[in-house]
Amino acid sequence: MQYKPLIIANWKMNPQSLVEAKRLFGSVKKGLRNIKRTEVVICPPSVYLSDIKNQAAGIKLGSQNCFWEEKGAFTGEISAVMLKKIGCQYVIIGHSERREIFKETDEMINQKLKAVIKTGLKPILCIGETGEEKEQEKIVSVFKKQIKIALSGVAKSKISKSGFCIAYEPIWAIGSGEACGIDEAMSAKLLIQKILISFLGKSLTKKIPILYGGSVTSKNARDFIDEAGMNGLLIGGASLNSQEFIKIVKIVF
Numbered sequence: 001m002q003y004k005p006l007i008i009a010n011w012k013m014n015p016q017s018l019v020e021a022k023r024l025f026g027s028v029k030k031g032l033r034n035i036k037r038t039e040v041v042i043c044p045p046s047v048y049l050s051d052i053k054n055q056a057a058g059i060k061l062g063s064q065n066c067f068w069e070e071k072g073a074f075t076g077e078i079s080a081v082m083l084k085k086i087g088c089q090y091v092i093i094g095h096s097e098r099r100e101i102f103k104e105t106d107e108m109i110n111q112k113l114k115a116v117i118k119t120g121l122k123p124i125l126c127i128g129e130t131g132e133e134k135e136q137e138k139i140v141s142v143f144k145k146q147i148k149i150a151l152s153g154v155a156k157s158k159i160s161k162s163g164f165c166i167a168y169e170p171i172w173a174i175g176s177g178e179a180c181g182i183d184e185a186m187s188a189k190l191l192i193q194k195i196l197i198s199f200l201g202k203s204l205t206k207k208i209p210i211l212y213g214g215s216v217t218s219k220n221a222r223d224f225i226d227e228a229g230m231n232g233l234l235i236g237g238a239s240l241n242s243q244e245f246i247k248i249v250k251i252v253f
Contacts, residue, residue: 004037004038004039005037005038005039005225005231005232005233005252005253006038006039006041006165006209006211006231006232006233007038007039007040007041007232007233007235007248007249007252008040008041008043008062008090008092008124008167008211008213008232008233008234008235009028009040009041009042009043009235009239009245010043010064010092010095010213010234010235010236010239011024011042011043011044011045011064011239011240012045012064012097012236013045014045014240015240018047018048018051021044021045021048021051021052022048022051022052022055024240024242025042025044025052025055025056025059026055027242027243027246028040028042028059028242028245028246029055029056029057029058029059031242031243031246032058032059032246032249032250033058035249035250035253037253038249038252038253039060039232040058040059040060040249041059041060041061041062041089041090042056042059042060042061042062042239043061043062043063043064043090043092044061045064046063046064046065046078046083049061049063049083049086049087049088050086050087053086053087056087060089060090061087061088061089061090062088062089062090062091062092062124063078063083063088063090063091063092064092064095065078065091065092065093065095065098065112066078066079066080066083066091066093066112066115066116067079067080067112067115068080068108068111068112068114068115069115070115079115080112080115080116080118080119080121081119083119083121084119084120084121088121089121089122090121090122090123090124090163091112091116091121091122091123091124092124092126092167092234093109093112093113093116093123093124093125093126093150094106094109094112094125094126094127094146094150095126095169096126096128096169096171096174097174100171106145106146106149106150107149109125109146109149109150110149110150110151110152110153110154113125113150113151113154114153114154116162117154117158117159117162117164122162122163122164122165123162123163123164123165124165124166124167124211124234125147125150125164125165125166125167126166126167126169126213126234127142127143127146127147127150127166127167127168127169127192128142128168128169128170128171128214129142129143129170129171129172130171130172131171131172134170134172139188139191140191143188143191143192143195144195147166147192147195147196147199148195148199151199151200156200156201156204159200159204159208160204160207164208165208165209165210165211165231165232166192166196166208166209166210166211167210167211167212167213167234168185168188168189168192168210168211168212168213168230169212169213169214169234170184170188170214171214173214173215174213174214174215174236175215175236175237176214176215177215178215179214179215179216179217179220180212180214180215182220182223182224182227182228183228185212185224185228185230186227186228186229189210189212189228189229189230192210193205193210196208209231209232210230210231211230211231211232211233211234212224212228212230212232212233212234213233213234213235213236215237216233216234216235216236216238216248217238217244217248218238218244218247218248218251221233221248221251221252222251222252225252232252233248233252235248
């Protein structure tokens with residue numbers, strides 16, 4: 001199945017002011033104004049979403065996280081309903097930093113996935129192994145566990161209509177400047193597809209884009225698409241440099 005490449009910018013907790021955020025977004029938007037065959041999504045800190053929304057024509061907005069309840073006494077959290085009303089279309093779920101730093105479990109990620117799908121947003125489920133798990137050859141079991149629990153109790157029909165995608169992010173590569181090898185990325189994609197088929201069947205699995213994230217640059221971006229067969233990219237640090245991010249998108253385009 002042919003996919004429209006999906007390029008997602010995860011700004012994480014950057015930049016430090018709304019002025020800088022607007023400047024960065026404006027620069028990216030200007031540089032990509034003629035890009036039509038690639039889906040570009042910007043995921044800024046949530047405090048900037050409402051202001052950036054007014055600039056977002058042609059570029060989709062996403063959130064870096066969400067909570068699973070719609071409302072209530074959950075100090076500091078943001079619901080999928082709030083995100084949709086503010087103009088978001090995508091939500092990153094289960095990013096390795098959420099798992100590692102904030103101790104999010106697969107069960108919590110499952111609840112978030114259900115909430116995002118219920119609200120009509122498109123979930124980007126992040127999975128990946130640590131350096132230790134890689135050395136101990138536990139990648140298969142790690143992927144199976146993360147995918148199985150994340151999808152637990154979610155109807156196939158809902159997954160099919162949700163725009164669900166998976167981002168493979170080897171944790172040992174994130175922020176290291178050392179990206180995953182192309183052969184490793186290709187093997188990871190095939191493994192993810194094999195696991196998805198066991199849970200969802202072939203026809204639905206074919207509809208699910210698989211992205212790569214982890215030290216992506218303009219030097220390796222095309223290889224992950226052309227050689228590893230990825231359907232898109234989840235970009236962290238490089239997305240904070242507008243010219244580098246624009247270059248990556250144009251290379252993939």
